[in-house]
Amino acid sequence: MAAPTTVDLSAALITAPVPIGHWLAILPVAHCITLGAVLLMLRAYPRLQAWLAISGLAVLALIDAALLGKVVAEGPLTMVMGRWLPPFGIAFTVDLFGALMAFTSALVALAAGIYALADIGESGRRYGFFPLLMLLMAGVSGAFLTGDVFNLYVWFEVLLISSFGLIILGSERQQIDGALKYAVLNLIATTLFLIGVGILYAVFGTLNMADIASKARDLRATAPLMTLASLFLLAFAMKAAAFPVNFWLPAAYHTPRIVVSALFAGLLTKVGIYALIRVLVMLLPIERAELSPLIALAAAATILVGALGALAENDIRRLFGYVVIAGIGNMLAGVALGGTGGGISGAVFYALHSMVLMTALYLTAGEIARRGGGFLLSALGGLYRQSGGFTALSLVLFLAACGLPPFSGFWPKVILVKASLDLDAWWLAAVILGGGFLTTIAFGRLFLLVYWRPAPAAGVPSPAVWRTGLPLAALTALVVGFGILPEQLLALSQSAAAGLADPRAYLHSVFPGGAR
Amino acid sequence: MMEPLLAILVGLFFAAAIYLMLSKFTIRIMLGIAILGNSVNLLLFTSGRLTREVPPIIPANLESLPAGAANPLPQALILTAIVISFSFLAFLLVLTYRAYQDLGTDDTSEMHAAEPDDRPLPPLGY
Numbered sequence: 001m002a003a004p005t006t007v008d009l010s011a012a013l014i015t016a017p018v019p020i021g022h023w024l025a026i027l028p029v030a031h032c033i034t035l036g037a038v039l040l041m042l043r044a045y046p047r048l049q050a051w052l053a054i055s056g057l058a059v060l061a062l063i064d065a066a067l068l069g070k071v072v073a074e075g076p077l078t079m080v081m082g083r084w085l086p087p088f089g090i091a092f093t094v095d096l097f098g099a100l101m102a103f104t105s106a107l108v109a110l111a112a113g114i115y116a117l118a119d120i121g122e123s124g125r126r127y128g129f130f131p132l133l134m135l136l137m138a139g140v141s142g143a144f145l146t147g148d149v150f151n152l153y154v155w156f157e158v159l160l161i162s163s164f165g166l167i168i169l170g171s172e173r174q175q176i177d178g179a180l181k182y183a184v185l186n187l188i189a190t191t192l193f194l195i196g197v198g199i200l201y202a203v204f205g206t207l208n209m210a211d212i213a214s215k216a217r218d219l220r221a222t223a224p225l226m227t228l229a230s231l232f233l234l235a236f237a238m239k240a241a242a243f244p245v246n247f248w249l250p251a252a253y254h255t256p257r258i259v260v261s262a263l264f265a266g267l268l269t270k271v272g273i274y275a276l277i278r279v280l281v282m283l284l285p286i287e288r289a290e291l292s293p294l295i296a297l298a299a300a301a302t303i304l305v306g307a308l309g310a311l312a313e314n315d316i317r318r319l320f321g322y323v324v325i326a327g328i329g330n331m332l333a334g335v336a337l338g339g340t341g342g343g344i345s346g347a348v349f350y351a352l353h354s355m356v357l358m359t360a361l362y363l364t365a366g367e368i369a370r371r372g373g374g375f376l377l378s379a380l381g382g383l384y385r386q387s388g389g390f391t392a393l394s395l396v397l398f399l400a401a402c403g404l405p406p407f408s409g410f411w412p413k414v415i416l417v418k419a420s421l422d423l424d425a426w427w428l429a430a431v432i433l434g435g436g437f438l439t440t441i442a443f444g445r446l447f448l449l450v451y452w453r454p455a456p457a458a459g460v461p462s463p464a465v466w467r468t469g470l471p472l473a474a475l476t477a478l479v480v481g482f483g484i485l486p487e488q489l490l491a492l493s494q495s496a497a498a499g500l501a502d503p504r505a506y507l508h509s510v511f512p513g514g515a516r
Numbered sequence: 517m518m519e520p521l522l523a524i525l526v527g528l529f530f531a532a533a534i535y536l537m538l539s540k541f542t543i544r545i546m547l548g549i550a551i552l553g554n555s556v557n558l559l560l561f562t563s564g565r566l567t568r569e570v571p572p573i574i575p576a577n578l579e580s581l582p583a584g585a586a587n588p589l590p591q592a593l594i595l596t597a598i599v600i601s602f603s604f605l606a607f608l609l610v611l612t613y614r615a616y617q618d619l620g621t622d623d624t625s626e627m628h629a630a631e632p633d634d635r636p637l638p639p640l641g642y
Contacts, residue, residue, distance in 0.1 A: 150593055150596075154596065154600075157600045157604070160604075161603070161604065161607070164607060164611075168611070171614075173618045173619060173629045174629045174630045175630075176611070176614055176615045176618050176619065176629070177615065177619060177627050177628075177629035177630040177631075178630040179611060180542070180611055180612065180615050180627070181627075181630075183607070183608055183611060184545060184549065184608070187549060187604055187608065188537070188549070188552070191549075191552055191553065191556055191601075194556050194560075194597060195556055195559060197560075197593075198556065198559045198560040198563045198590070198593075199559075199563065201560075201563055201564075201589070201590060201593070202563035202564075205587075250631075251630055251631055252630070254630070255630050312637060312638070313638065314635060314636050314637060314638045314639075315635070377638045377639060378636060378638065378639050381642075445638065449638070449639060449642065453642045
């Protein structure tokens with residue numbers, strides 16, 4: 001028998017010690033998973049569990065803020081699992097786009113966590129709301145920060161299984177019905193994504209995004225990249241609820257607890273858009289340009305379906321579900337317009353705005369139900385008389401959702417309309433503006449009926465509670481702040497879009513010695 | 517060669533899965549999802565080359581696998597995908613059964629608990 005020979009692996013490993021700042025890339029995910037497990041063990045102590053979860057979400061926001069600061073200052077950073085050299089080790093590569101999305105998602109989750117103190121009672125906590133919330137955040141952060149396509153699939157599944165747990169919290173008939181449709185369609189979408197990953201690996205022989213981006217140029221002549229791009233487009237459009245694969249969203253998003261709806265509306269569809277932008281804009285840009293007429297049509301149809309659906313709904317939560325869809329249409333329009341005219345930066349800005357806004361809108365719906373006793377436009381009324389402050393907050397959010405100045409929804413729409421006019425896609429600009437107009441009518445009617453109309457029945461006015469008022473006010477402050485002072489965020493989303501269109505810095509961070 | 521045969525098999529699996537998922541009965545949809553998960557696993561498996569002739573071991577004097585060896589990474593990917601699709605299927609089966617109990621039907625065109633047919637339009641004025 002031959003003596004075992006020792007193999008010198010140093011050529012395949014990163015031998016230099018990992019700089020301490022690079023741990024930030026993996027910390028959001030590690031933090032969420034660890035805390036989720038700890039919270040699961042603390043099931044018997046609902047109060048302690050809730051406060052631990054909220055401080056954990058605050059820590060997550062701090063970590064993501066530090067990560068964003070580092071990425072803004074130093075450019076993309078990469079951390080490789082097990083020190084194996086990329087593309088063999090799974091890489092977490094954080095660029096400006098990912099860091100911005102991760103930070104915003106942490107803020108949104110923190111707000112929703114505080115709101116959950118009022119919305120999720122003892123039994124919901126016992127069934128694991130807070131552990132599932134942390135695991136959902138692990139999935140969302142992982143999807144935003146990873147630099148590996150298969151790893152992205154794994155994070156999709158992590159957030160999907162946590163979202164299944166969250167959507168059936170309460171186990172009412174309605175929820176089971178909504179959850180079934182949500183679960184089946186989202187599972188099919190992730191399976192489509194996995195098919196894409198399989199073909200991608202067969203074509204490229206690598207799963208590392210930086211490696212794929214640098215190899216795509218040479219393989220374009222021989223490999224079926226258009227097929228791949230179309231598969232990814234279908235899978236991510238289904239996740240993002242774009243027309244014609246959007247019908248699961250209004251069927252499901254009004255069924256869970258309102259704070260769960262708020263989280264889903266803020267985070268999940270945006271993860272789909274994020275993945276779409278990452279894959280189509282950074283990895284397969286030529287194919288994106290080829291597909292852009294199709295994406296533009298889908299975007300226009302999505303905007304119109306969302307706006308018309310919002311007009312036809314009597315349940316506020318379903319109305320907001322259609323507003324989510326209309327927002328997805330705007331982001332898709334940005335993807336269709338591409339980087340040269342600022343379409344991508346518009347989509348990035350819109351995604352950030354939409355995460356904050358949609359969460360705030362669903363929290364508003366919860367607050368309307370708490371004060372008015374229901375979700376139906378036909379039964380509500382008299383909220384202005386009850387609380388002027390809450391009415392003002394809601395009005396700000398409604399105007400932002402319509403894309404009216406001076407709130408944060410205005411700027412991305414300006415960018416998108418300008419980008420489409422620059423490219424002579426006047427019809428897309430018309431649809432974006434027309435969709436905004438229809439949404440304004442829907443929100444105007446909502447405001448008229450729910451706030452201005454005298455209360456149909458003399459209800460018992462419920463006093464303001466800080467647990468619901470604080471997160472709502474904080475999110476509204478963000479919406480107002482970025483509406484009045486958009487320069488910073490505008491510059492950030494422009495450089496995020498530039499980093500996607502020309503991923504040299506991203507590639508350099510993964511392969512410091514130059515591409516192999 | 518095994519690859520074309522398996523490619524055809526994967527195609528058949530996909531066809532069967534899509535046929536079943538187009539049904540309106542939840543249990544058939546679940547069977548379709550089960551087959552879909554397995555066909556994707558087979559697809560991944562095939563994408564890494566199927567051969568036993570060349571062992572996937574890097575010889576001492578080389579830096580990469582010898583030409584024609586099966587790539588072992590897809591097999592690792594399948595392991596992950598199998599675990600995930602199995603756990604999802606388990607969850608979905610329980611959810612389907614629960615839906616059958618609560619809604620009293622396995623026909624999706626009769627599942628209207630969340631979206632009742634007679635829901636009113638919003639009021640036009642007051």
